[in-house]
Amino acid sequence: MNEAAISIRDLSKRYATGKQALDGVSFDVERGSIFGLLGPNGAGKSTIINILAGMVQKTSGHASIWGFDIDVNPRNAKASIGIVPQEIMFDPFFTPFETLELFAGLYGVPKDKRHSMELLKAVRLEDKADAYARTLSGGMKRRLLVAKAMVHSPPVIVLDEPTAGVDIELRQQLWEYVVALNKQGTTVVLTTHYLEEAEQLCDRIAIINHGKLIANKPTKELVGMAREKAVVLTLDRDVSEAPKHEAFEKAELVADRTVEITYNKDRMNAGEVLAAVQGLGFGIIDVTTKEADLEDVFLSLTSGSAE
Numbered sequence: 001m002n003e004a005a006i007s008i009r010d011l012s013k014r015y016a017t018g019k020q021a022l023d024g025v026s027f028d029v030e031r032g033s034i035f036g037l038l039g040p041n042g043a044g045k046s047t048i049i050n051i052l053a054g055m056v057q058k059t060s061g062h063a064s065i066w067g068f069d070i071d072v073n074p075r076n077a078k079a080s081i082g083i084v085p086q087e088i089m090f091d092p093f094f095t096p097f098e099t100l101e102l103f104a105g106l107y108g109v110p111k112d113k114r115h116s117m118e119l120l121k122a123v124r125l126e127d128k129a130d131a132y133a134r135t136l137s138g139g140m141k142r143r144l145l146v147a148k149a150m151v152h153s154p155p156v157i158v159l160d161e162p163t164a165g166v167d168i169e170l171r172q173q174l175w176e177y178v179v180a181l182n183k184q185g186t187t188v189v190l191t192t193h194y195l196e197e198a199e200q201l202c203d204r205i206a207i208i209n210h211g212k213l214i215a216n217k218p219t220k221e222l223v224g225m226a227r228e229k230a231v232v233l234t235l236d237r238d239v240s241e242a243p244k245h246e247a248f249e250k251a252e253l254v255a256d257r258t259v260e261i262t263y264n265k266d267r268m269n270a271g272e273v274l275a276a277v278q279g280l281g282f283g284i285i286d287v288t289t290k291e292a293d294l295e296d297v298f299l300s301l302t303s304g305s306a307e
């Protein structure tokens with residue numbers, strides 16, 4: 001089957017306040033992929049996820065999960081997706097093991113088909129299986145949320161800003177688990193503000209801004225959209241200011257002999273930059289190039305538009 005894991009068509013949402021949170025958004029998430037949904041605060045990411053989760057009613061448009069239309073087949077659509085919410089919400093009186101059993105029960109997973117202990121192991125919480133949830137650290141709670149989203153073994157898991165408030169080590173553990181899940185076939189959608197992580201993890205990235213989709217491309221292509229590139233040059237002598245040339249976007253002295261030159265890759269290439277510097281009478285001892293990253297693209301696409 002090559003039907004999309006998630007298919008969204010002309011999705012719009014106007015909240016009762018009159019706020020148009022989504023305005024005709026369409027995209028597909030390919031089965032087996034890791035898909036990044038990025039956008040500044042208030043862009044509409046959570047609204048999309050909440051519509052998929054059945055927690056927010058869309059105003060118009062269509063959405064289907066694993067081939068199940070959320071209006072026509074809401075139960076199957078819901079059974080096909082696990083959502084890791086932004087907010088940490090647990091009943092503090094249940095242990096992690098009980099929490100997972102409870103949710104498996106709510107999803108109608110029969111006792112012999114439950115895998116609560118396996119899930120706890122996968123998120124490295126097996127030691128805490130019987131501890132009170134309120135005694136867990138923030139990172140542990142976050143990992144429990146991921147396990148909770150997986151109790152019904154959905155083919156698609158959505159992580160809504162899962163890394164907020166989680167320290168670097170825990171974040172890496174979480175990503176390792178997400179990547180492992182994906183390797184086993186789970187389709188992953190994640191919203192994140194950590195562009196670097198999105199760039200490393202996602203096969204494809206969509207950017208949403210003011211309720212509209214403004215980009216949807218394979219990660220490499222999106223990163224390639226950055227127009228500016230830079231070279232860092234070590235010159236053969238100390239200079240008091242960076243070599244100036246009309247074709248450079250920017251030239252900065254970063255140390256006595258080191259300059260960083262930013263250029264527009266549509267207008268020139270690194271070789272031409274070097275030739276221009278040599279033409280100004282400088283010898284070049286060393287060169288490193290700096291690739292533009294997703295952050296550059298993100299900023300140029302969404303600049304000045306966060307709420």
Ligand SMILES: Nc1ncnc2c1ncn2[C@@H]1O[C@H](COP(=O)(O)OP(=O)(O)OP(=O)(O)O)[C@@H](O)[C@H]1O
Nearest residue numbers: 015017019021039040041042043044045046047048
């Ligand atoms: N229940 C609601 N009632 C009215 N307006 C809402 C509601 N929920 C969200 N909004 C508004 O809709 C817009 C989109 O919000 P949404 O939470 O989807 O954005 P987001 O991209 O997830 O942002 P963040 O990254 O901050 O979570 C925002 O302007 C928000 O204030």
